[in-house]
Amino acid sequence: SAGAPAAAPSGDPATERAALGAALDAVADDLAALREGAAAATADILDAQALALADTELMGAAHAAIDGGRSAARAWHDAVDAAAAAYDGLDDEYLRARAADLRDLGRRVVARLAGDATAGDGAPAVLVAEDLGAAEVAELDPARVRALATAAGGPTSHASIIARGLGIPAVAGLGASALAIPDGTMLIVDGGAGTVDVAPGAEAVAAHEARAREDAAREARARERSGEPAVTADGRHVEVAANIGGPGDVAAAVAAGADGVGLLRSEFLFLERAEPPSEDEQAAAYAEAARAFGGRRVVVRTLDAGADKPLRYLPRAAEANPFLGVRGLRLALEHPEALRTQLRAALRAAAAGPIGIMFPMVSEVDELRRARAALDEAREALAREGVEAPAVEVGAMVEVPAAAIMAEELAAEADFLSIGTNDLTQYVMAAERGNAGVARLSDPVHPAVLRLIAGVARAGRAGGARVAVCGEAASDPAAVPLLVGMGVGELSVAPRRVPLVKAQVRGLDADAAGALADRAMGLEGAAEVRALVASEAPPA
Numbered sequence: 101s102a103g104a105p106a107a108a109p110s111g112d113p114a115t116e117r118a119a120l121g122a123a124l125d126a127v128a129d130d131l132a133a134l135r136e137g138a139a140a141a142t143a144d145i146l147d148a149q150a151l152a153l154a155d156t157e158l159m160g161a162a163h164a165a166i167d168g169g170r171s172a173a174r175a176w177h178d179a180v181d182a183a184a185a186a187y188d189g190l191d192d193e194y195l196r197a198r199a200a201d202l203r204d205l206g207r208r209v210v211a212r213l214a215g216d217a218t219a220g221d222g223a224p225a226v227l228v229a230e231d232l233g234a235a236e237v238a239e240l241d242p243a244r245v246r247a248l249a250t251a252a253g254g255p256t257s258h259a260s261i262i263a264r265g266l267g268i269p270a271v272a273g274l275g276a277s278a279l280a281i282p283d284g285t286m287l288i289v290d291g292g293a294g295t296v297d298v299a300p301g302a303e304a305v306a307a308h309e310a311r312a313r314e315d316a317a318r319e320a321r322a323r324e325r326s327g328e329p330a331v332t333a334d335g336r337h338v339e340v341a342a343n344i345g346g347p348g349d350v351a352a353a354v355a356a357g358a359d360g361v362g363l364l365r366s367e368f369l370f371l372e373r374a375e376p377p378s379e380d381e382q383a384a385a386y387a388e389a390a391r392a393f394g395g396r397r398v399v400v401r402t403l404d405a406g407a408d409k410p411l412r413y414l415p416r417a418a419e420a421n422p423f424l425g426v427r428g429l430r431l432a433l434e435h436p437e438a439l440r441t442q443l444r445a446a447l448r449a450a451a452a453g454p455i456g457i458m459f460p461m462v463s464e465v466d467e468l469r470r471a472r473a474a475l476d477e478a479r480e481a482l483a484r485e486g487v488e489a490p491a492v493e494v495g496a497m498v499e500v501p502a503a504a505i506m507a508e509e510l511a512a513e514a515d516f517l518s519i520g521t522n523d524l525t526q527y528v529m530a531a532e533r534g535n536a537g538v539a540r541l542s543d544p545v546h547p548a549v550l551r552l553i554a555g556v557a558r559a560g561r562a563g564g565a566r567v568a569v570c571g572e573a574a575s576d577p578a579a580v581p582l583l584v585g586m587g588v589g590e591l592s593v594a595p596r597r598v599p600l601v602k603a604q605v606r607g608l609d610a611d612a613a614g615a616l617a618d619r620a621m622g623l624e625g626a627a628e629v630r631a632l633v634a635s636e637a638p639p640a
């Protein structure tokens with residue numbers, strides 16, 4: 101958690117105008133770089149965005165707001181939002197898409213202002229925004245952004261996950277009132293509790309600082325033993341692996357003592373670019389991770405695009421419900437050439453160290469079979485070219501309720517199952533992960549979700565497939581004892597959480613955790629489960 105003034109503290113209007121100008125120039129350069137080699141459809145969008153950057157009306161509105169005391173970021177955000185709102189209600193799909201492009205442009209500029217120390221007085225601050233895309237969060241500078249608070253989104257939205265990965269406490273789904281917080285207001289952002297305290301009193305600040313010191317001390321203690329395996333008090337070994345969301349995460353994960361990589365989100369290679377990465381580029385990225393882990397397994401997840409992770413170069417027809425649409429493995433099976441390239445790259449990387457390949461959003465056994473067939477074909481094609489790829493483990497993500505219910509059949513076709521609790525919770529509870537209005541329902545320790553997870557763990561044991569959890573629940577202190585108690589063998593978590601999760605596992609008794617999980621599954625709701633765990637198994 102972090103306490104700091106709300107971003108961006110506005111300087112005098114001249115400073116803010118200059119900061120805005122610099123950010124607009126920088127974004128213009130970014131767009132020009134993206135434009136190079138972009139496919140025609142993408143180039144059109146980038147051209148339209150470049151034009152909007154120079155739009156005198158937008159600039160006039162932003163300058164007027166700055167002169168009225170707004171920060172550069174707030175002024176630009178509001179100006180763009182007003183312009184985009186004018187397109188929103190229109191029937192024409194093309195114009196509605198323009199609104200989205202405008203907002204994207206607005207966020208690019210705000211992210212620049214936040215990432216560069218050009219806005220305000222340059223002091224670290226809390227960034228308050230309507231919402232940010234995953235790629236924009238990835239560009240934030242943790243030295244500058246002490247915490248992130250957004251009006252929209254949810255705790256397991258990709259923006260929140262990436263922010264936490266960067267060590268930026270993030271609270272999402274605060275509602276529109278967050279945007280009315282005046283610049284320069286002191287905020288306490290508690291990422292763990294999901295709360296933002298606006299203009300706290302001296303006592304609250306002192307309590308917060310004491311808690312932050314305790315957290316830091318606990319983390320430091322956990323880091324001292326992070327290189328050792330995580331074994332429960334009664335001797336059960338639980339692998340604590342890392343989720344890798346970008347190139348910078350590899351070194352952080354190794355340093356944090358991760359027992360390998362349980363989820364390499366390959367999306368980072370694909371998003372925010374005009375053309376897909378080549379086979380060589382992908383092979384190099386996967387091999388680098390494998391080498392860094394020196395003999396420990398690295399699980400590459402094939403591209404999980406669609407829904408909240410759209411690709412510029414695979415434009416798709418609009419979907420009324422993208423999370424229920426063509427995403428993940430569904431999209432990959434529709435684009436066999438892209439899947440083939442990725443599978444070849446992962447197989448080639450296996451020469452550098454043990455690689456696992458897992459497929460996201462598996463709904464049916466047949467999909468997994470088709471994916472495995474594509475992998476076999478890629479292996480045979482490589483062999484014909486004289487490249488003998490080492491064996492790889494093949495896994496299915498379990499994040500669709502149908503897959504959890506059919507886990508036994510899936511386990512028969514897979515070496516491992518990896519439970520994606522973020523999506524599994526969203527689909528079980530019918531509560532979109534980025535929708536602030538249903539955040540209360542979207543809790544992975546709800547007994548409905550827990551019962552499915554327990555079933556997957558059982559099916560894995562029966563079918564000889566190891567079972568991992570790679571959703572955010574794997575590092576949720578309330579969920580860890582339950583997952584270990586159910587017999588989950590691997591928890592894959594954000595690199596900086598590895599030491600803490602290992603420490604918590606060491607403090608558990610697996611049998612007692614099993615009994616606790618049984619009791620939790622008999623309760624009515626997530627709140628009761630959290631209360632039970634808090635009373636029985638306080639975190640390490």
Ligand code: PEP
Pocket residue numbers: 363365404499519520521522523524570571572
């Ligand atoms: C999940 O859904 O839990 C998961 C790990 O995948 P992602 O968060 O990338 O959708």
Ligand code: MG
Pocket residue numbers: 460499520522523
């Ligand atoms: Mg998922």
